[in-house]
Amino acid sequence: MIYVLEDDASIQKLVVYTLNSQGMEARGFDRPSQFWSALALEKPELVLLDIMLPEEDGLQVLKKLRADPATRRTPVLMLTAKSTEYDKVLGLDQGADDYIAKPFGMMELMARIRTALRHAGGREEPENVYRLGQLYVDPGRHIVRDGERDVALTLKEFQLLCLLLEHRGTVFTRDQLLNTIWGYEFDGASRTVDVHIRTLRQKLGESGGCIETVRGVGYKIAEG
Known part of the structure; x- marks a missing residue:
């Protein structure tokens, strides 16, 4: 608690x-x-x-x-x-x-x-390794691979990807992503999220297709 x-x-x-x-x-x-x-x-x-x-x-x-x-x-x-x-x-x-x-x-x-x-010796949430198709993400070591290719991401791009992977199947609105990744007082427009998602997809190559746009709502990574 x-x-x-x-x-x-x-x-x-x-x-x-x-x-x-x-x-x-x-x-x-x-x-x-x-x-x-x-x-x-x-x-x-x-x-x-x-x-x-x-x-x-x-x-x-x-x-x-x-x-x-x-x-x-x-x-x-x-x-x-x-x-x-x-x-x-x-x-x-x-x-x-x-x-x-x-x-x-x-x-x-x-x-x-x-x-x-x-x-403090308390319990800690374990750092998961995410695998989705040929996408491999290790949050603990900050490693992202698309197949055999290493992918270099900015901190915000990496945080976005990990958040979507951790809550696979959950649709996040742009405001939710802004609050969670950039902070609740960030004064940037929701366009910031769209730009980061676009560059993230481009850097991930074929694996970028796992990030789905939910029209009129936001983004998610499907559970399947």
């Missing part, structure tokens, strides 16, 4: 949705009082914690978590709009395991969560 203490409803819902879609159970809270009530019933594997909160700020919440033997070793990642070096040092000195400044991409967030869980 991962707890997300974030008072911005749009961010909280997006993060919880992304975690759930990745097979990680998550619950969101917009007030520390709700968080403390849930904590009394179930201890989470990891906490995503905003700093600017009603009732009490995130650093105070972090201080209490570190003072309690039951949560002293629970990984805590700070999610906050404060991005100065002083704020980061302050959060890390208080016992945070990592510090992620807004806006952030969901793929980066998932990678940070997996790293924190691994360091």
Whole structure:
């Protein structure tokens, strides 16, 4: 279980949705009082914690978590709009395991969560190797092959491909892809997704045909 203490409803819902879609159970809270009530019933594997909160700020919440033997070793990642070096040092000195400044991409967030869980000795989502026809993708080693040919992708192209492969059969809208890959505050147009999909198909060669356009909706990779 991962707890997300974030008072911005749009961010909280997006993060919880992304975690759930990745097979990680998550619950969101917009007030520390709700968080403390849930904590009394179930201890989470990891906490995503905003700093600017009603009732009490995130650093105070972090201080209490570190003072309690039951949560002293629970990984805590700070999610906050404060991005100065002083704020980061302050959060890390208080016992945070990592510090992620807004806006952030969901793929980066998932990678940070997996790293924190691994360091804490918790379970980590295994890195899958994807095979589809002559397409071979190894996320852990960042390898993509079309048959015997190595394919060089940009980071965003690689993240797009892995997301579609991981959720094979699921149709993603352009907005969902923008939120997940580029971050919820990315101000680019949905055309950005179309351009990346087009170049991704071109680079994948024959394997590029596995990325299907669902007219009027978005893109997917078929289950078959």
